Amino acid sequence: MSFDSLFSTSLCYGPGGPDAGWTFTLSIIFALAAVALLYVVGAIRLWQRSGRARPLRFRQALLFAAGWVALVGALVSPLHALGERLFTAHMIEHELLMAVAAPLVIASCPAAPMIWALPMRLRQALRAAGHIRMLGAIWIFMSRPLIATILHGVAIWVWHVPALFEAALQNGLWHYAQHASFFGTGLLFWWALLPHPRRRHACGSAVIHLF
Template sequence: MLLLALSGCVVGSWAAAHGTGHDEGGALSVSLGLVVLTLLYALGLAVLWRRAGLGRGVAMWRTVAFFAGIVVLAVALLGLDGLADESFTWHMVQHLLLITLAAPLLVLGTPLYVLAWAAPLSWRRAFARFWNRRPALRSAVGWLTHPVVVWVLATAVFWAWHVPAFYEAAVRNPGLHALEHLSFLLTNALFWWALLQPPGRRALARGAAVVSLFGAALQGSLLGVLLAFARTPLYPDYAQKALAEGRNPLADQQLAGLVMWVPSGVVYVALAAVFFVQWLRDEERAQRNRETREHPEGAA
């Protein structure tokens, strides 16, 4: 869980600043946090590739994914910050970027492994000794990262923050707003980590991954449908902002519902289809292997 610890420390710096509107100090803290995280990752890569060779240990495409995730974070938390403060639709876009793009891209970059290389060797050895001597801690982390647990956790966090009372409280309180976005990022990082580990260490079978992704698509689409077809605005703060700017608050909410409904559903269902095809190929390969073992003369 070094990934979550380091990401939480670094991302927490910009998350704590989020919700300060257009304050230049807040934007500076956001930028600084992203730069520090990027530099730590780059340092880890440099150390690893100097020892193992360029592109070894962590494939080049994974590093591209990580840096793309950093760009998505910058767009969501810097580029869209002002728009999200005024429009419910843009706030949903911000949430969607954190959940369906930033989290999986960062996870694909295997930051747990890379960031560990950024630490001095003595620190890594000390952590290894600490970790090996704490079986209870290892068990707790194993339970927390179980695929079923992370799916339930990500779903619970997603729905809890979209309950109107909690959502409105987060909009009004910068600290809660920071916690909202940070919890979205971290719980969904756990969710995508369970799905996207390399095949040799996969914590979730492909068939279970398909079910998990369809479940995620369903609950995201359900929220989108509720928002799109509600007959009255559900979030008074954004309704007041829309009225003050001469916009239709119900139309803003309906568009936000479509944003949460359609794009997120496409992402989850498309990835579920990829896992389904891979699942069928794995089953076909396993069946051929069984037939070869049972009838070796036919294979010859």
């Protein structure tokens, strides 16, 4: 099986023909399942150590589950197949990724559970990587609200260049690259705008960047 076939080969089930059913693409199903499994394992480990923080962990788990379901709705549900034929469905799919799934996932603070799901040595390696000054400086720069807004806006506008837009509709690999850039920059955008503990938050500037 070629690399491109992982993105272009899919099975559609449902009434009304192949374009009306659910799209089961191997790479997407595997990624969604892996993320869910990683979160669940880590969340269980954190739950056992949380004590009084369990209500917070429960709310975060609900937010993550809602974001994950939104991802399934955008990438696997009949909306995805319909989006290849209808422009409106295509735009709804994008909005689910950027304006629903991304903020829900960020609001759930998924980093801690996912890190706790990893083996001890890998957690230690990630902790060490977090102390590398260059990486820290790059992250601080990219996660500034203005920079995150620009990167997210660039991702949106670049993919609406006619040649790239048509390529995303006709080629599975390009289509999922488009989704990955929308969702990835969306995560960065919402991380920069949503309030976090231990960080000053300016609601006024966040509203401006959101607008």
